Amino acid sequence: MIQNYVSTIQINSTKAEPRSKQKIEAEVEKFRKNCKITSLKGKAVDILKVLDLSSExxxxxxxxxxxxxxxxxxxxETDLIDRKIYIKESVYNRAAEGSTRDRFTIAHEIGHIIMHTDKIIVCRGEEIKKYEYPEWQAxxxxxxxxxxxxHIGDLSVDEITNKYKVSKKVAQIxxxxxxxxxxxx
Structure with missing residues (x-):
């Protein structure tokens, strides 16, 4: 899911407001506070609860x-104009069961809703810097x-994987x- 993109992308794509990792991390912190997600340290986020709460x-x-x-x-997929996320039933069910991929998918779509409902531009054949690429941002x-x-501190990759219920790749990144x-x- 998390992809290591080259520094520019040249495809028929969309372009978002430029965001650095630090800016996105600050947006997530604000999102957590607004949704009252406070006691996370060492615990996996209940992504379906976050989906319900953040939609309200x-x-x-x-x-x-x-x-x-x-x-x-x-x-x-997320319809940015109508502000609606469509989730396959199997993805939702597996997320409820703790599937790392499906939990990430839902968190990714929430990211689109929070960051991209305004200021998305369709680009054709134009180079897009990775920090302007909506998929990288989400x-x-x-x-x-x-x-x-x-919250990572001195946790190992395996500890991150187990405590936060994410894939090994996400934990490594x-x-x-x-x-x-x-x-x-």
Missing amino acids: IYGYEYEVVEDLDLPNNVYA DHFAAELLVPVS RKSRANSLKNPA
Whole structure:
């Protein structure tokens, strides 16, 4: 899910307001406070509870749809104009059971709703810097929501995976981010 994108992307895509990792982390912190998600340290976020609560607070809707209602390779999608998230039923159910991929998918879609309901531009053949790429931004939002970098400390990748119920890849990326903040180059 979290992807290491090259510094620019040249595809028919969308472009968002530029956001650094620090800015996204600050937005997630504000989101956590608004949703009263306070006692996370060492615990996994109940992403379905966050979905319910944040939809009320931020005024968006979500709908769990039959799997056939979305393309095979799409687990969920966000309609930014109508402020609505569509989630495959299987994804929602697996998230309820603790599936790391599906928990991340829902957190990613929440990131789109929070950051991208205004100021998205369609680009055709234009280079987009990764910090302007909505998918990269939503990935970073999801990662920070599920594993706050400030809570990592000396946890190992396996400890992060187990405590926060994220994939090993997400845990590795978050650990790397935490280390880069401790030891800036």
